[in-house]
Amino acid sequence: MKKLAFRGAGFLLALAPLLLFAQRKVTYVDPFIGSEGDGHIFIGPSAPYGMVKPGPDNNKASNSGYVPDLDKPLYGFSQVHVSGTGGGPKYGNITVMPFAGDFTSIKQESLRSNETTQAGYYSASLAKWNIQTEITTTAKAAFYRFRFLNHDNRKAIKVDAGDFLGEKAIPDSREAQMFVGSETQVLTDSSVCGYSRIRGGWNNGTAYTVYYYAVFSKPFTSFHTWQGEQLTAGKKMQVDAGAKTGAMLFFDNSNDEELQMKIGISFISCAKAQQNVATEINHWKFDNTLQQTQQQWENLLSKIDIGTDATADQKKMFYTALYHTMLMPVDRTGENPLWDNNLPYYDDFYAIWDTYRSSHPLITLITPSRQVAIVNSLLNIYQRDGYMPDARSGNCNGRTQGGSNAEVLIADAYFKNLKGINYSLALEAMLKDAEVPPGGNEEKEGRGGLVDYNSLGYVSTNYVRAGNRTIEYAYDDYCLAMVAKALNRKGEYNRYIKQADNWQNLWRPITDHGATGFIMPKDAAGKWVDSFQCSVSNGKIAYVPYNNPLAQDWPICVCWWCGFFYEASSWEYSLSVPHDVAALIRKSGGNEAFKNRLDTLFDKDFYNVGNEPSFLTPNLYHWINRPDLSSTRIRQIIHKNYNSSRSGIPGNDDSGAMSSWLAFHMMGFYPNAGQSYYLLNTPWFKQTTIQLENGKQFIIKANNLNDKNVFIRSATLNGKPFLLSWIEHSDIANGGELILEMGATPTTWGTQTPPPSKS
Template identity: 45%
Template sequence: SEVRIISDKEIEGYTRVRGGWNIGEPYTVYFYAVFDTPSDDCGTWKSHRVEPGKREQYDTSEPTGAYFSYRTSDKQKVTVKVGISYLSTGKARMNLSEMNSWNFDEVRAACVSRWNEILNKIEVKGSDEQKKIFYTALYHSYLQPVDKTGENSKWISDEPYYDDYYCIWDTFRATHPLFTLLTPSKQVDMLRSLLDIYRHEGYAPDARSGDDNGRVQGGSNVDILFADAYVKGLKGIDYELALEAMIKNAEVSPGDDERKEGRGGISDYNEKGFVSTKLERAGTRTMEYANCDYAIATLARGLKEKEIAQKYMERSRNWQNLWNPDVESLGFKGFVWPRYSDGSWWSENDYSVFQGGTWPDFVYETFSWELSFYVPHDVNALIEKCGGKEQFTRRLDTYFSHEKWDQRWYMGLFQISNEPGFLTPTLYNYVGRPDKTAEVVRKTLKERYNATKEGIPGNDDSGSMSSWYVFHALGFYPNTGQDLYLISSPTFEEAVIHLENGRDLSIKAKKASDKNIYVQSVKLNGEPLDACSFKHTDIANGGTLEFVMGSKPSKWGTVGVENQL
């Protein structure tokens, strides 16, 4: 740290930060502070040594600061404004010049007005409690990543620059699709930023903070964001460059630090078709890389790159290479299972399919029961592996209702507090049982979200838990990387989404209530919708979704999911 007292009203300095969640390189935060009242005395300090009257402390890698002292009258207020920058104290001073007012309430009101530009994009008709939870969730969804355009400390570029992706492994499932629906121009800017990072640093990150990439938790999930943008028609993205970045992830090892970027263990994955037990997070990596390969195939197909599309479509089936049909649990056979380099299966009897995991383990923030449902790009093949629709339905029933293994689990084995289970409730739609999707979703919304300090089911992970709530409260949920929304159970009788293009998407759910959770019928843009899914391109230019809700399951949606790519 370094600090300097410029006058009896001004202080400037910086602090250099090391470490942090992504174990990244050091970065520096500069500040400039100005007070509305002249100080009577001043001084600085370093570590535990206070030095009255000294106006500067240079950087010695010790904690450093400055202080002003005041002889105030009764109820006198001293106000300070602070500007920050990642480039220099001069830039911090320039940034502060954007704030003209010294009136706190006026500044706060301006901030509220800016936030309402986002929050007012969705208008809902419901109780005060419902609105409080919903709009808090929407607010949380837009906290990260952070727009640091003009504050890039690494290189000069005309492209947008975003930092604090904490991380795409969490946010690709719901948060980024929410941006695509509500503020597609922001999502485009974020993807352009990710591509600019690729241009200058060699990898589009899965996570980034402090201007440095890290850490990769599962797959190279930025791949799925590029595919999602393409199939949903977002313009202004260099998709050829995106495909290049995706193939770099899939083919070039990140080297010694496999948690920093790219795909760890791809030497195994590309040679054997799975990541073996000699490498960490082998199960999670294999399953997620298969979905990422499907994203590559999707974009390549769109760009008329037929050979690339075919190659990665074949690789997208690699999840089957960790499917052990002989493993049995709770009356069901076939699970994702550890596999040695020689192709043989993990044989120890005490390895439980309920086992959770973290960085060095076979699975990451999940367990084999849950991870075995994670084939979002090939659900129909998964259903076949599980023994067909009826057996798959029974397996989902067990997952959501089995007696708790321990206090980590909620509602059977389903843990909404971690992202790998986000899509699982809507898998019922693929077997024509949207009534069961509605039951699980509504129970989760009611019991795991509220307006208290414990109002979300786990770490919000950059708005992930909150974005999950926003989507399901509206009545649908994305399967990211595909032009596909899966219908669940709308909670509001009326909701209007004011799209960025100036048009509206009107959502009406007649008779929706805590009792009437089952969809009886749906009209999309005035036409009956028999499938329990629809496309983003059906609503991107506005339209209407009209639900009729009831207290008992109906025959609606039994045709299952259409339009899966």
């Protein structure tokens, strides 16, 4: 990660004179967006792709540790979080809690007030004791500034190495995090260290260890440490005996309000955590660290300028969306406890199934070098752990939701010309996914149901998630085939380009709501499965009509992960063939039938933008030469589902997936991940300027854009007429200017040639 040494305003002005009169982009970021409802956004401070994510915790069952309810007291601020996730929580390690007054209990909770956030900043008042807590952070160390405003109370800080999110009463419950061990050591009269070792969680991971080192701006005058239920005054070391440990640190009762704490974390050792503090925050100037981290964000956010015409709300939505996209995966280079420490190493792919479609393409656009490092870290994981992850967290692969989607990332990198990746190795890694079943735990990595898929051409109902697995493997195979072809590996190309049609093996010519042809369950003998019988909780028998494309077997009949489709219906999944929309249209009965099908999907609310498999769907009108309808649908979807409020994200943000989908569409183009082009839509901004990493600039102008002039009537690229409704990545990467002439009605622009399809 490049870091800007921040040397004060003078330096900044010299560096970026163009920013002189513009408000800094970082000020538009509102970390609260998506923190209410299902967004599950982490609201604490984070550096871009930052390893440490300190933030408020008031609900151990919450994925972010946080729920907005003001009547739910905070119990601490833990140092590691993920953002926007669902399922069982992960992390929530090393909880810090300031408190004041007489010490009567290890448990210390307070309601909060005056909660405010910025990119890189969090602040709240702990009402019970009137303690203001501010937090900022660097990549690997957090900085806390406490103000104890009730002067007559004794100050204290609790550091809990036994705490974590998502514990369940029954050990080894599905997706529960489970305690392994912890250690707490008082090093000096102003520093403590230790670790928390936890296993399980959403991805059913093996044990991971979060080490910490915390140092205070003032000495504590006494302390207790604990192990299990046993609290002991003055005991400096609580050795790991498989019990929870922590420290209560008591500071003198002076009138000095302020107490600061720096806390570094590491996945390597306590000493490394201490070194992370020393390297990243070698001072006690909270504001300097805050400015430095905000400048890092500013440098990234200002890669894209959306002009002065954008409304405040649009700016807030757009830059917060960019911000969300750069929270995860997390850069753990130098913090890998599993192999060569200094290779690129990213963790918290959570999950690539969610992020391959829009998050990674957005990272590729803003900082291709970052995406190169991420892809290389996938290949390093393949070399050492045997498979690229589809999801990974806590240094452990798991779990796959649908396909082995690293294939898409590799194809996306290859066809967007990213350099510095060993594509032969990448092909080998993709072939491993495609040819070697992952073994007993088919949720961990690779392709579940692969034996079926490779022998029958589809995943039969002998396996869970057979529907989405089949169609996703078909697209994975397409990505593999195209990379194989590019590398002159004809044998692999021939095999996999055929397999890319495998989605058709589950295509059943059923008609529903006027649409014909749906992905439907088939058994291993090749027979369509019409209905599925299951016992439901009240002991009665239920039938799921599998031949009804709106029916779903989960979560009532079978577990969340055990249905024929994952998270969506056949109405949605049957349109998820990103490599061969032309064939999809033919099989659906041609352009007109396909238009009706899409209209029904949207008009009847069979579509859910919160499900990633449907991310591309509003753009499918492009393939019937109606890009105007794509833009209309996208605008409707955004208006209906997104806004700048705290509940402004539809469904879990999924590590930035929902946010990056929005960001692309606000700019007026959207990737078909794994392929080289973007679909052009109506932008939200009159001018979008992308500062490319190669030093070039790409500008999109939407002349005459206003609330009514929402149709692209014509376009030019670098002054020449541009008739296509899609644009190649190379056209953007080479820099230039795309000028769209907007009007109140569509024209024939973009209606001559549909975007690419396999067939």
